[in-house]
Amino acid sequence: MCRFAAANGPLSVVAICGCQATLLSFDVDETAGHLLDGLAGFAVSRTEEKKEEALAGGEAETVWFGDPRRGKWSEGEAAGTPTEEAVDEVELLEEPRALGGGWRRALRCAIQEFKWGDYTTKPNSRYRYTLYAIHGDPQVGIDSSPSGGPAKRGPGLHVAAQVELKVVTPAADDDHQVFFNRGVAGSQRFARLSMGTRESGPRSSEQWQWLSNGLEEALLGFIGRAHKGFELRCAFYEAHYPPVMRALAAAERRGASVQIVMDWKIASWSEDKKVWSQRGPQHLNYWALAESGLLNSGRVFHRTRPLAAISHNKFIILTEPDGKLSVWTGSTNITAGAIFGHSNVGHIIARPELCNKYVAYWERLTQDPEKKDLAQFNEELSPLPEEEESKWTELVFFSPRLRWADALSFMAQLILKARHSVAFTAAFGISREISPALLAAGSEGAGTPVPTYLLLESQGNWQASRDAVQALQRKRNVRVAFGTHMEVPPGKPQPQGGAWIPETLTGLNEHVRYVHTKILLIDMFSDEPIVVSGSGNFSRASMESNDENVVVVRGNTNLSDAYSVEFFRIFEHMRFRNHVQGIDKRVEVEPPGxxxxxxxxxxxxxxxxxxxxxxxxxxxxxxxxxxxxxxxxxxxxxxxxxIQPENAQAAPKEEAQEPWPRCCYSSASFLSLERQLFKDLRNGAKSTEPSRSGVPTQEEEGSSGDSFASADDGLLELWDLCGVSEGPVVSDVEQPEGLDLTEIRAAATEMLGINVKTKGSGKRLRESRDRLITCVRSMPDGPLREPLLERLHEMGSKLSARSQASWQPQLRQVVEMLS
Structure with missing residues (x-):
């Protein structure tokens, strides 16, 4: 168990430990008015308890945490009212143990939240955290005790109460190991490490290690285990990061058998336009294989079918001489951008039942099967749980699937039946099959809305996703964070006195710059959490057309904790930048009552x-x-x-939120929902009975609350209304009955004929693009609709370039698909 709690009277603290991070949650009992009134915030100190120091009787090093967002973090500054000038959202304060060290700054910049993250812990280590409740007036100053530490009373900032908590971070798990990269290149820490972009010169090894956060080392270490008698069976979409490809070649030279299934959609050459029409990363994969010496080894299997889909897997199967299996999977492509750029996770599985299914799936992929044949095979290999299997613990889903809507409905049911919380990440918006469930998260489990956290790259590239995200932003139980960075300091000068340093990204990612993980966490801090992770994007294309793999694990609290603390690390990083830039204020939150x-x-x-x-x-x-x-x-x-009746008076403005910390005790606020989430964990009590709000549970209706097969008819009708078919996919090229593609083809041909060098061409391009997208969106759901929209969105992202060669290849692909 990686959860620890301690209390001292009304003050309590709980820690959820991952391998490289610890999430801390604080609380003050609402009946303790003497402690709540005048509470200025919290400060935290951490002491690492090292065995050798304990044996020698030496003093362990203590570091202090405060909130650098609330004030200048510089030595010798007089105490004053906290400002918004910040260094970073979370920073480790390593101060000398001399008098007046880090504790003064921690008190001055007290944490005004009920949760905080320590993202510098090490696996299998012992730490002692001390939580301080801070009282006093910052205008008066900081009161110190005769011994040199913070005072226990006084008019200035002082410690009103404290509690100590000892934790042990987990060692590597035998069945599941998780490795996240840093995923936040746009940060103050990286800005200090690089102080520029890659154009200013090569980066140092320290910068690459910080960005990797152990992900690259774990991947190379997994491959490095292969020697004579071992087998490495790989399935990759993008695989052109030289160190990894060389590591595979080195394993083969050591005597290991290396075989790779690679996405291989061949590009086509246009003699008229003298451009290549590229359908995937095949050209980059080709050169990486050639450079590593694996190209002509006879062990590379090309995945070429279907042409309109992608082989999106990113897994490696390691087979030892004694037959023991382990699988590396997750969201990480074998590219520099995936390892050092946008957020990703590597997940090592050692469960024999799951690993054997990966082997069977990989062997089928080597045959480059047609989509409908592979879909039928996947349905049999990785079926959804039946009603009598309601107590499942581990599942794996492979795509494409015949009954793809059932798989997405299974995910939606997990969200609807949440009892405590939901956390969700998406790189390309929210699909229409998942958004209704997120809007009603917890309705069939807790009976009331549960805290829902959404970490998104953006609102999405299509209108339905943008509408769904905006609707979610209006809900009081939902918090949304979008990927962003501080490219320009918001109204502040260049770095003086603690102002923002302009943040830069790595420049390694073109389409997805921030959030690439595909994670769904249900009831993450309960005794029965559910973790969903893999290569699939929770979309129709990921289940119906693409080669994907998704792992679902229930009841593994250590695995859930490892995912949760990393999720909140990136979520809080992005959310703060959203707040500073005003992104979180663009949609009004629904009023209470x-x-x-x-x-x-x-x-x-x-x-x-x-x-x-x-x-x-x-x-x-x-x-x-x-x-x-x-x-x-x-x-x-x-x-x-x-939205507003005619001649109606303007709605009254929402009442001003209560000041902190009382705002966290208001029943109408998200902060109170979040506080209750952690409070249940502190009490160590699992809520076995859902909250009652007049909504009957499935147990009351005589059906199982855990089985997908027992989903109520209302949700199945919802899929029907959404146009989601439950029947098998017949053919990749089958078109909806009565569909006339002439108008779409004419719009694409007209756009191809526009000369960008003529006056007014920009307006004509935009009009043609809008007309084309409108026509495609008007198509009924079918095999052509989503691939066409994907090509058009890719074209749209490049349309700002004044070179026809930059966007015409995608448009020509559209014409070819319509032919």
Whole structure:
């Protein structure tokens, strides 16, 4: 168990430990008014208890934590009112143990939150944390005791109460090991390490190690275990990071058998335009294999079918001479950008049942099967749990699948049946199959909304995703963080006196710059957490068309804790930058009370988030905003509602939030939901009975609450309304009955004929692009719709370049797919 708790009267603290990070949660009992009134924040000290120092009787090193976001973090500064000038969202304060060291700065910049992260711990180590409740007036100063530490009383900042907690960070697990890269290149720490971008010169090994955070070392170490008699069976989408490819070649020279299934969608040459139309990373994979000496080894299997999908796997199977298996999987492509750039996870599995399924799946991939044949095989190899298997603990899903909607519905059911919390990451927006469940997270489990955390690259590239994200942002039980960095200091000068240092990314990622993990965590701090992780993006394409693998583990608290602390590390990093840049203020949060019920009506009759539009046509209603079905008009369910009735008075502004810490005790705030989440963990009591709010649970209705097979008819009707088919996919090229592709092909051909060098070409390009995307979105759901939209979104990201060669290859692919 990696969870530890301690209390001293009304003050308590709990720690959730991962291998390289620890999440701390604080609490003050709401009945302790004497401690809550005047609470200025918390400070934390950490002492590492080393065995050799204990034997020698030496003094262990103590470091202090404060919130650098709340004040200048410089030596010798007079105490004053905290400012917003910051160094970073979390920083380790390593101060000398001399009088007036780090504790003064920790008190001056007291933490005004009920959770905090220590992201510098080491595996299998012992630490002693001390939590201090700080009282006093910062304008008066900082009171010190005669012995040199913080005072226990006084008009200035002083310690009103404290509690000590001893923890032991976990060692490597035998069945599951998890490795996250840093995933936050856009940070103050990396800005100090690099002080520039890659164009200013090569980076040092220290910079690369900081970005890797142990991910590269773990991957190379996994491959390095292979010697004579071992086998390495790989399945890669992108694999062109030279050190890893050379490591595979070195393993082969040591006598290991190395075989690779590689995404290999061949590019086509346009003689007229003199450009290559590239369908995947095949050209980069080719040169990486050639450079490492693996290209002509006869052990590379090309994955070429279907042409419209991608072989998106990123796993390695290690077989030892005695037959013992282990699998490296997760979201990490074999590229520099995946290891050092956007966030990723590597997950080592040593469970024989799961590993044997990976072997069977890999052997099938070597045959380069057609999609429908592989989908049928995957349904049999990795079935969804049946009703009698309601107490499953570990599952693996392989794609493509015939009944792909069932797999997504299974994920949605996990979200709906959450009892404590939901955490979700997405790199390409939220799919229409998952967004309704996130909007109603916990409705079938807790019976009331549960704290829901969303870590997103962006709102998404399609309107339905943007509408869903905006609807989620309005919900009081949801917090959303988008990937971003401080490219320019927000209204502050260059770094003087603790101002922001401009942050830069690595420049290694083109499409996904921040969030690339594919993680779903259900009830992460309970005794029955669920962890979902792998290569799949929780989308229709990931389950219906692409080669993917997804692992689902239930009841493994150590694994859940390892994922959770890393999730919050990146989530809080991005959320703070969202706050400083004003991104989190763009959508109004639903008000408390009866008005909240009205704003919960964010679903149309199609079962998806409604769209918000503005009347543009001249007339009495011009400028008025309304809600409608997000689908194209000919597919619309007809839902319509004015956002504000005509001639109605403006809604009163939401009451000002109570000051900290009382805002965390208000039943209407997200902070109170989050505080209760950690409070349940501190009490060590698992909530076996869901909260009652007039919503019957499935147990009350006589059905199992854990089995996918017992999903109620309402959700299945929801998928039908959303146009999600439960039937098998018949063919990759089958088109919906009655679909006329002439208009789409004409729009694409017209756009290809536009000369960007002529006057007004930019406007014509945008108009043609919009017309083309509108036509494709008007298509009913079918095998062509999503691949076409993917190509168009890729084209749109390059359209700003004034070179036709940059975006025409994607458009030509659209024409070829329509031919």
């Amino acid at each position: 009866p008005q909240a019920d009205a704003l919960d009506e964010v679903m149309c009759r199609c079962g998806q988030a409604v769209a918000e539009r503005t009347v543009k046509k001249a007339g009495p209603n011009v400028g008025r905003r309304f809600r409608c079905c997000a689908n194209p008009q000919r597919l619309s369910c007809g839902f319509f509602a004015w």
